Amino acid sequence: MHHANHYYGHSHVLARYCGLDDADPPRLHGYLQHGWNIGDGLAPDHEFVPGVPSFLWSERTRRRAWSLGRRQLYVTGAPFAYLLAMEPIDPAAPREGTIWYPFHGWEGQHVEGDHAALMAEIRATEPGPVTVCLYWQEYRTLRRRYERAGFRVICHGYRGGWWKDLDPGFLYRQLGELRRHARVASNRLCSAVFYGALAGCEPAVYGDPMHLRNETSAFGGQQRILREWAGLHGARVDPALARSIAVDELGADRLLSPPELRRLLGWPMPRSVADAELTGVLTR
Amino acid sequence: MIQLIGGEMLHWSDLSGTHGPAPLAAALAAPLLAGATGRTLLAGPHDPALLPPGAVVLVRGVADAEALDAEGRTVLCGSLEKLAAEPAYDTVLALDGLGRLCTPEAPDLDWAETLGLLLGVLKPGGRLLLGVPNEFGLDRLLALPAEPADTDWVTPGGPVTPADLHPPLAAAGFPVVREYAAYPGALLGAEVLADPGVRGFLGATLTAATPPGPRLADPGRLITGALRHGLAGQLAPGWVLLAGAIPAGPAAVLPTGAVRLDDGGWCQGDGSPIPAGRTLEDLVLAACGRRALPAVRELLTAWQESPAAGVPADRVVVDAAGACHGLAAPSTPVSALRSLAAALIGGGYAHLWPSPADEAELTALLAGMTGRELDPHAVPAAAPRPAAGSIRELLTERDRLERELADARAKHEFYERTIASRDAELKRVRQMNALLAATVPGKAATTVVDGLKAGRRAVRSVVRRTRG
Numbered sequence: 001m002h003h004a005n006h007y008y009g010h011s012h013v014l015a016r017y018c019g020l021d022d023a024d025p026p027r028l029h030g031y032l033q034h035g036w037n038i039g040d041g042l043a044p045d046h047e048f049v050p051g052v053p054s055f056l057w058s059e060r061t062r063r064r065a066w067s068l069g070r071r072q073l074y075v076t077g078a079p080f081a082y083l084l085a086m087e088p089i090d091p092a093a094p095r096e097g098t099i100w101y102p103f104h105g106w107e108g109q110h111v112e113g114d115h116a117a118l119m120a121e122i123r124a125t126e127p128g129p130v131t132v133c134l135y136w137q138e139y140r141t142l143r144r145r146y147e148r149a150g151f152r153v154i155c156h157g158y159r160g161g162w163w164k165d166l167d168p169g170f171l172y173r174q175l176g177e178l179r180r181h182a183r184v185a186s187n188r189l190c191s192a193v194f195y196g197a198l199a200g201c202e203p204a205v206y207g208d209p210m211h212l213r214n215e216t217s218a219f220g221g222q223q224r225i226l227r228e229w230a231g232l233h234g235a236r237v238d239p240a241l242a243r244s245i246a247v248d249e250l251g252a253d254r255l256l257s258p259p260e261l262r263r264l265l266g267w268p269m270p271r272s273v274a275d276a277e278l279t280g281v282l283t284r
Numbered sequence: 285m286i287q288l289i290g291g292e293m294l295h296w297s298d299l300s301g302t303h304g305p306a307p308l309a310a311a312l313a314a315p316l317l318a319g320a321t322g323r324t325l326l327a328g329p330h331d332p333a334l335l336p337p338g339a340v341v342l343v344r345g346v347a348d349a350e351a352l353d354a355e356g357r358t359v360l361c362g363s364l365e366k367l368a369a370e371p372a373y374d375t376v377l378a379l380d381g382l383g384r385l386c387t388p389e390a391p392d393l394d395w396a397e398t399l400g401l402l403l404g405v406l407k408p409g410g411r412l413l414l415g416v417p418n419e420f421g422l423d424r425l426l427a428l429p430a431e432p433a434d435t436d437w438v439t440p441g442g443p444v445t446p447a448d449l450h451p452p453l454a455a456a457g458f459p460v461v462r463e464y465a466a467y468p469g470a471l472l473g474a475e476v477l478a479d480p481g482v483r484g485f486l487g488a489t490l491t492a493a494t495p496p497g498p499r500l501a502d503p504g505r506l507i508t509g510a511l512r513h514g515l516a517g518q519l520a521p522g523w524v525l526l527a528g529a530i531p532a533g534p535a536a537v538l539p540t541g542a543v544r545l546d547d548g549g550w551c552q553g554d555g556s557p558i559p560a561g562r563t564l565e566d567l568v569l570a571a572c573g574r575r576a577l578p579a580v581r582e583l584l585t586a587w588q589e590s591p592a593a594g595v596p597a598d599r600v601v602v603d604a605a606g607a608c609h610g611l612a613a614p615s616t617p618v619s620a621l622r623s624l625a626a627a628l629i630g631g632g633y634a635h636l637w638p639s640p641a642d643e644a645e646l647t648a649l650l651a652g653m654t655g656r657e658l659d660p661h662a663v664p665a666a667a668p669r670p671a672a673g674s675i676r677e678l679l680t681e682r683d684r685l686e687r688e689l690a691d692a693r694a695k696h697e698f699y700e701r702t703i704a705s706r707d708a709e710l711k712r713v714r715q716m717n718a719l720l721a722a723t724v725p726g727k728a729a730t731t732v733v734d735g736l737k738a739g740r741r742a743v744r745s746v747v748r749r750t751r752g
Binding site: 030049062063071072074075254260261263264 | 578639649659688
């Protein structure tokens, strides 16, 4: 229904959860929220076709979207939370250091800010080894600088778009890195910080938030994020509080069963329940 | 023995159902008769199964008199005002009210005058069991406009509330000792109505007993709301009063008999306990009102995992521990889910689920919410509905269909645009293919066994050339 449904391999993760072929997920009948935001859940330039439902991560986003005039909203939870449900964290597994996500722009956007100062602040704050994760755009331009400063630098892959360069392994790589690290940090509160908090990292948000060239502050922008989620900002935040907020924002406590998700997304039943039509109702 | 007292209606029956509703069912009325002793008059239509031995019956239609005539029974046929105005009876039953006691031959009497006639035949210290219609009852609030019927040669007024009747009855020597809210399927006393625990059970019972027919809105939600807001007494279709020297009677009467308190909980006449709690449908609709779909999911899952899975949601009471008590015989779980889907759509909650949210689709989605796999095509057809539904639900359905049609058109346009852009892309790719096939490497690619690699090189070379 929309090419953004396949960003970061989101639809691939849901297809796997639904027992379907995750190499080639079926068309998803609706708009899937693809990143944490403080608006109606979808991108600011998202074009809504009437009657097409939106599948959102959290009740808070659903309520906000409703107040903004959106309808046909359904809280499914974030695909990352489904991935975590399928690949649970071993609490005894060793973790070390920090994974740091400098604020990035998306395709066609440019971040302006002082990376040298940010690197110095990260060094001064983080006690252990630091892995810096860059978006593929910055990975091409900033990788050397961060490596010279002594950081391990990685990239989770392409987001994909318009059904090209789709990267079904994106979330898997991200989860793989998050579960190795003890902390997750960024200079802006973003999906990665919530993912990290849900995956058992101690989150932190500090440093110059930088800005996008021609950045518009839709829905109150960075200032509102600071006010509303003050508890998640700083070099040290309460991990229990952070986790409970992450559970809320990612809808991790209200994941749907595969049958419900399949019906919602307009997906077929997997072959394993091919006799459902004969019996009417099958208990899973 | 039939006695024509005057004013009788030759071609008329109040018991056949052709002129007004059937009288109060014997199952409901019988438990009230425990205190009806001595010489008894039944004035107006009463369920023939109710008649106590030796009672005197007054009906206005000759057909009814003939039907009720039996060995040892006195059947008076005619108009009330023709009855000898002397206190001849220890007990008078007028459970149908005062509206069907006089005939067109009688002068127009108002309600108080008719009551005066009735009280006039009652001995001092006697007992009166009186039905009173409620002009502001739920049934009238939901009624569609009707043509005047043959019974409407006069439309006598009545008391606005039963409380209006207490002073005149007390002044006449017959103080009111019990007042029931009279619904089809139940007579409910104040103690029962005041107990929030039994409201779910009562809502389910009263809704199920509502006679079918076209209405302004589905009566179930209004009954449930009236019970919850403590208005079920005021909005009852009618009342039944017990007045005079009569025991107060049971707290409530259901078709299973008198309701009584047993060990702190209410019990039906057959001894089965009345489950305390709200109905599943009420809880689901309330959760929908709060937009709390996780709560809906929990309720549905508990229901579908319980023995009451096949009982319609409006006939299931959920107790404080979350256990589901079925009040009706179970059907299949799918048909129970389908009835709930219909109630959700009728209740205006279809928008909580992605469209198209017709009954079959919503049934499948509700099954999905309980973790069950159900194909919408496997949902059995709905049970045949009454010819005319209720107007509110028809409007809701029409609005939903209108919205779905508009949505479908918008989606259709979107698909048209998408197809057009995909067509353009397909054309471009085909042109590129044709171009590639014509090149030397392209031809090579079709002949070389390792065609894939060669083709890739050819693409690169063409791209390099076109970028040139």
